[in-house]
Amino acid sequence: MTEMLASARQQRILDALREREQVRVTSLAAELGVSEMTVRRDLNALAERGALVKVHGGATLDAAPTSSEPGFTHKLALESGEKQAIAQAAVKLIKPGMSIALNSGTTTYALASQCTGIKDLTVVTNSPRIAEIFYAAANPSQNIILTGGIRTVSDALVGPLALSALGQLHVDVLFLGVHGMTSEDGFTTPNMLEAQTNQAFIRAAARQIIVADHTKWGVTGLCQIAPLSQVDALITGTRLDGEAKVLLRQALDTLILA
Amino acid sequence: MTEMLASARQQRILDALREREQVRVTSLAAELGVSEMTVRRDLNALAERGALVKVHGGATLDAAPTSSEPGFTHKLALESGEKQAIAQAAVKLIKPGMSIALNSGTTTYALASQCTGIKDLTVVTNSPRIAEIFYAAANPSQNIILTGGIRTVSDALVGPLALSALGQLHVDVLFLGVHGMTSEDGFTTPNMLEAQTNQAFIRAAARQIIVADHTKWGVTGLCQIAPLSQVDALITGTRLDGEAKVLLRQALDTLILA
DNA sequence: TGCCTTCTGATAGAATTTGATCGAAATTGT
DNA sequence: ACAATTTCGATCAAATTCTATCAGAAGGCA
Numbered sequence: 028m029t030e031m032l033a034s035a036r037q038q039r040i041l042d043a044l045r046e047r048e049q050v051r052v053t054s055l056a057a058e059l060g061v062s063e064m065t066v067r068r069d070l071n072a073l074a075e076r077g078a079l080v081k082v083h084g085g086a087t088l089d090a091a092p093t094s095s096e097p098g099f100t101h102k103l104a105l106e107s108g109e110k111q112a113i114a115q116a117a118v119k120l121i122k123p124g125m126s127i128a129l130n131s132g133t134t135t136y137a138l139a140s141q142c143t144g145i146k147d148l149t150v151v152t153n154s155p156r157i158a159e160i161f162y163a164a165a166n167p168s169q170n171i172i173l174t175g176g177i178r179t180v181s182d183a184l185v186g187p188l189a190l191s192a193l194g195q196l197h198v199d200v201l202f203l204g205v206h207g208m209t210s211e212d213g214f215t216t217p218n219m220l221e222a223q224t225n226q227a228f229i230r231a232a233a234r235q236i237i238v239a240d241h242t243k244w245g246v247t248g249l250c251q252i253a254p255l256s257q258v259d260a261l262i263t264g265t266r267l268d269g270e271a272k273v274l275l276r277q278a279l280d281t282l283i284l285a
Numbered sequence: 286m287t288e289m290l291a292s293a294r295q296q297r298i299l300d301a302l303r304e305r306e307q308v309r310v311t312s313l314a315a316e317l318g319v320s321e322m323t324v325r326r327d328l329n330a331l332a333e334r335g336a337l338v339k340v341h342g343g344a345t346l347d348a349a350p351t352s353s354e355p356g357f358t359h360k361l362a363l364e365s366g367e368k369q370a371i372a373q374a375a376v377k378l379i380k381p382g383m384s385i386a387l388n389s390g391t392t393t394y395a396l397a398s399q400c401t402g403i404k405d406l407t408v409v410t411n412s413p414r415i416a417e418i419f420y421a422a423a424n425p426s427q428n429i430i431l432t433g434g435i436r437t438v439s440d441a442l443v444g445p446l447a448l449s450a451l452g453q454l455h456v457d458v459l460f461l462g463v464h465g466m467t468s469e470d471g472f473t474t475p476n477m478l479e480a481q482t483n484q485a486f487i488r489a490a491a492r493q494i495i496v497a498d499h500t501k502w503g504v505t506g507l508c509q510i511a512p513l514s515q516v517d518a519l520i521t522g523t524r525l526d527g528e529a530k531v532l533l534r535q536a537l538d539t540l541i542l543a
Numbered sequence: 544t545g546c547c548t549t550c551t552g553a554t555a556g557a558a559t560t561t562g563a564t565c566g567a568a569a570t571t572g573t
Numbered sequence: 574a575c576a577a578t579t580t581c582g583a584t585c586a587a588a589t590t591c592t593a594t595c596a597g598a599a600g601g602c603a
């Protein structure tokens with residue numbers, strides 16, 4: 028049997044790995060007809076490039092089960108009638124020439140996809156996906172600013188860079204999506220870094236408008252973004268429960284039911 | 286057997302390559318009835334054109350074992366053999382645990398798509414599309430930092446936010462794609478804001494490595510990023526003309542021909 | 544024919560790859 | 574916890590491959 032090129036041998040190791048999840052040095056040496064030392068060197072080379080992970084006796088694919096991230100599907104945001112209604116109510120508040128901010132979230136995503144036609148709009152967002160909507164629309168009169176930072180699983184850029192960026196910016200209106208809201212705990216989110224970033228959003232905006240469907244009421248996330256009274260308005264769905272309406276009207280200047 | 290034209294011989298090498306995926310110098314020399322030296326020269330010529338990638342002992346169509354992973358490979362940047370070879374040479378310089386920076390560009394994009402498997406890698410980039418490669422790969426040991434800013438048509442985030450972000454960061458190695466390079470004008474780009482951002486990239490990195498295919502030599506863009514001497518190394522294709530090699534070897538510590 | 548350019552082959556030294564060996568380290572069984 | 578077994582990494586020598594360089598062969602042109 029003719030000898031095999033080193034690169035081909037490494038390719039076969041990866042193929043075997045994908046098929047078997049796990050390979051042993053001894054069996055690879057036998058299968059490939061080379062010494063164990065050579066197999067070890069190949070595994071080292073591949074591991075150095077991150078193509079596999081070495082374990083005692085062989086190698087395995089980078090386990091990384093990547094716990095099913097809830098994700099963020101295009102549909103999810105746009106299929107919901109309530110989110111669409113909220114977005115429609117919100118977009119009426121946006122006029123040409125304004126500057127707005129949108130944090131990452133499915134409701135703000137729905138709002139963004141209704142804003143691409145507005146002239147002379149400046150948009151600040153920490154969501155690459157929301158930014159992508161505007162990039163794709165390529166409206167030359169619009170100015171899209173992405174905050175930078177590290178991305179969370181829910182597509183939000185957070186961390187020092189995001190905070191630093193938001194500290195340098197001021198917008199007319201912020202539309203903020205949240206994960207939960209209650210009378211006692213205010214607006215909350217499950218991610219501490221996102222909460223911090225959202226607080227920076229609030230400081231950067233002259234007016235704060237929360238956009239949240241009715242299912243968010245009564246939910247408390249890990250970390251508070253702000254008490255109810257700290258924002259100017261809330262846009263939510265008509266299905267919101269009656270008691271909640273009363274409590275929200277007390278705490279907020281404006282409650283819009285879409 | 287009548288002798289064969291050089292071009293016909295190279296064509297037969299390509300045919301054999303398409304059929305077998307891999308060819309070795311010794312067997313080609315025997316099959317074609319020429320010396321190994323001639324085969325090597327043919328392989329070099331074909332590699333310069335990007336038609337194949339040389340490996341020890343022979344050549345392959347696409348030697349990057351990592352690129353065999355099915356998935357998110359945007360053809361546009363990845364189809365060029367020369368860019369692939371440059372990316373392949375560059376990725377060898379990246380070790381697990383390092384922090385790297387990638388500016389926006391097709392060559393850095395090709396490099397990024399070969400880096401998704403490297404463990405404990407921190408990546409700073411101003412390209413949403415490069416960031417997206419890493420987001421999609423979702424390697425939990427990797428840390429992806431997007432600089433923020435305003436996006437140019439060439440997918441680069443620029444402006445005050447980008448500069449501010451890069452001013453706060455320090456990475457081990459920068460891989461910088463450029464639009465042009467000449468002896469007199471150094472590395473250049475047609476966009477002034479990108480030039481400014483790229484300068485910030487250079488300041489943020491302990492080592493600067495330019496990645497550019499041979500077509501960039503002799504081209505001068507609107508705005509200078511840096512003189513040749515300001516960077517540590519250049520990775521380019523072997524097709525680079527001889528005089529350029531001399532000039533670059535004078536100006537740079539390291540010239541890598543991939 | 545004589546000269547020049549291009550291609551090819553040969554050679555030598557450098558670089559890479561491979562296999563073997565051996566002590567160190569890790570795993571397993573008791 | 575201890576010993577036996579297996580596996581790992583470092584090192585050296587051999588083999589293979591690569592690059593650089595020189596010399597000869599083939600073809601074009603005056």
